[in-house]
Amino acid sequence: MTSKKKNNRRKRILQIHKILGLTTGLVLFVVSITGCLWVFKEEIESFYDDYKYVDVQDQSFLVASEIKKIAEKIIPNRTIHGVVYGQPGEAIEVVFYESEPEVFYQSVYLNPYSGAFIKRVDNDAGFFGFVLKGHLRLWLPDAIGSRVVSYSVLLFLVIIISGLILWWPRNKKNWRQRLRFDWNKNTRWKRKNFDLHTVVGFYVSSFGLILAFTGCVMAFNWFYFIAYKASGGSNDPRFVIPESEQVIASTIASSYPYDQLIPILKEKYQNAHSFELHYPENDTTSVLVEVSNSKGLYYNMDYLFFDQYTLKEIETPSIYGKYKNASFADKVIRMNYDIHIGAIGGLAGKIIAFLSSLLCASLPVSGVLLWYGRKYKKRKKHNASLVIT
Template structure:
């Protein structure tokens, strides 16, 4: 390819990079800042979550149906999403969730031995509720904000790829300049800003691509489906709630069969961190129990389905079944959220995602300053005399 064509291609890519960066800059800044704050949510909340713990006693937990009745008296006419059973010293958490007409997401904590009410928490309120709202919707109406965020993250993939192309040195002698900060007392702020944008951008680009990719998987159904099929997936990639196998309903009995589930499963899954029981929605749907096998992780959970009348286990054709039955593509999709927040790598992974998100937030800032400096150049401390065809110092 001729030098002229290379320069033209580079100019086109630079224009795309610049336009997309300026268009999505504010959105990417907000999403990145809120994302890095969200990473350590569990660790920060652990400093003030005493209400989640109780004094264990030598007694069986109260039944699932009793928990349901108690919770419904606290939040009547609201929909119970699930009941989380933890360790013997942890309170039971009853999660209420409704998506329409507006999101209702609250938790009620109950003593598992006595049924006493401990505390009610609004999961959409407080500092982290505010942070999550900004991360997902920019604090705009959900229908508008979520779309703006989703497409901005998709464009961020293009911005990162085009940035890598622009970063690539034209000659070998420029490699050192692109890989490290070579500053001294005479280095101007424009040079420093350029290096901050290009050098740091290069080092976090691979992680930035991962964060943007996993974000797109959660944002777009078509992206999710393509990612699953591209990795060799052959199951139903969506969550499927199977129906009962039996015909007769016993939902109105005093002691429904699901009261037996958690005591039985706690013996089978004795190393489980917690169990989340989902009551059957109607006479025909199965019971779902999510078994958490690792603290702070979601990908290796077991999703178990049971006939609500006979407690016979029902197999699912979805990727959301038992983790031991998951294939490579199933695991990749199930790991998506844990990868996105860095939990897949433990505390080290979260620190990496925190730093990458923080640097991603700085890129729109340094990029705007770079654009501004080139577009609105201030006159230098020199004066030009056209007749003499040279620059003379200003007196």
Template sequence: MKTIKKNKKANRRKTILQLHKILGLITGVVLFIVSITGCLWVFKDEIESFYDDYKYVTPRHEDFITASNIKKIAEEIIPNKTIHGVIYGQSNEAIEVVFYEAEPEIFYHSVFLDPYSGDFIKRVNNNSGFFGFILKGHLRLWLPDAIGSRVVSYSVLMFLIIMISGLFLWWPRNKKNWRQRLKFDWNSKTRWKRKNFDLHTVTGFYVSSLGLLLAFTGCVMAFNWFYFIAYKVSGGDKAPQFIIPNSTQSYVIESEDEPAYNKLVPLLQQKYTNAVSYELHYPENDTTSILVEVSNSKGLYYNMDYLFFDQNTLQELETTSIYGKYKDAKFADKVIRMNYDIHIGAIGGIIGKIIAFLVSLLCASLPVSGVLLWYGRTYKKPKKTSQQGVLV
């Protein structure tokens, strides 16, 4: 009986090892690129802060220009493109008008204006530059989106399986091997194959929990079905998608020259005095409401307040979605809303970002050491055999 059980365990371990090896070889290059670009993306805001002087202005004791004037000015600078939103910062910050279109290809530009005079400051192509390059690599390997995004998404999903199978394979068979699996026990006689094995197994163990977290949050963003399951498993009972309610009033109480949303941001600035910024989204048509995203913490997204207003009366409207006021969010709502901040480590401040950077960097090392481990075992050098001289 004991022999049968040992054989079953050995066969199960062999099967899991094969699965771990095959998935690792298939996804190795992809996971290396995604991990390296991910650790570089973590400090995007901090790095860009060294050369973003155009985002700041001299504060004045004046009102900001109206939202309708901002729209007019921005559309003259970038005509025939869709304005996604207008971001109002503090009194010393420029207004950012974000243009975004997903089809036929992603168009993502920003126009920065003086908040008092409306003077043009700078136009920025968010798809270009170093971090634009990094993001394209992280999301789609610099391939066409239809191909690259799918390759990345399913590779990250397989990474979850790789990490779980790796933990099973790491688990020592007896107590004697625990120390060896938890630390680098090297000396001058340790061969490079042993060192590489330890780099793969010991490093893999220590980054496994946070590596799983990065992969899990990545899958939440990559797959709608994964996102929905994660929300429902957390106990969510609201609509997990973004829902913009329609305006309730069919009549217009403002003239076409002075739309109601001109009054909205000044009112919110008086009400949400501690807010970091406000992002106004113009109504898409005559029936949709006005969306304003109130950012309550710099560099964080999960605790934003999503507010909706009738475009004619400015009456505040409720939404059935998880994206409403943060104070009304339940546990499951908060978990999903925190997903991106967890993914880049921002949820833990600068310490969290450093941890995310290191974990992502170490995750990038695992495919490298794994391939070397596979190569060393697959293409072993034949052992040298001693040859005896032949007597003549």
């Protein structure tokens, strides 16, 4: 390829990089800043979540049907998403969730031994509720904001790739310049800003690609499906809740077989962190219990389904079943959220995710300053030439 063709190609890539960067810059800045704040949500909340703990007592937890009755009196006429049974010294959390006509997402914390009310929490409010709304939809109506964020993150993949192409030095003597800050007292701010954009951009690019890719997996069903199939997946990637056996509902009108599930599962999964039971939605659906095997992680959870009448365990064709039965592709997709927030790597992984997201937020800022500086410089030169003539 001739030098002229290379220059023309580089100019086209630069134009694409510039247009996409300026178009999505503000969105990506907000998404990145809110993302790095969200990473340490659990750690920050642990400083003021005393209501989540109770004194351990030498007696059994209340059964799921009793918990359901108590919670429905506190928040009537709302749908219970599930009830979370934790360790002996932890309160029971009853999660209420409805997505229509508008999002209703609240939790009620109860004493697991007596059922005494401890606290009602609006999960969609407060500081982290505000952060999440900004991260997912820029505090705009969901129908508008979520689309703007989703497509901006998708375009961020193109921005990173085009940026790496532009970063690649044309000759060997420029390698050092692209890999480190070589500043002195005479270095002008425009040069420093250029280095901040290119050097920081290079080092954060791999992490930025991971954050953007995992974000797209959550944002687009088609992206999720392609990512799963590309990694060799063959199971149903959807979350499938199998049906129970058909029986006459009146025969069990006064009994709740699922009350037996938590005691049984606690004996079977003695090292589990928590159990989240989901009540059957109707007379035919099965009972779902999510077994959390690690605190702060979601990918290695066991999703267990039981006939709501006989408690017979039912297998699911979905990737969301027992973790030990998951294939490589299943595990990759199930790890997506934990990778996105860095939890997959423990505290070190979260620190990396935090710093990566924060540095990604700096790229739109330095990019706009870079564009403005060049544009202003051209205007200044043009105006100066007019004055001289």
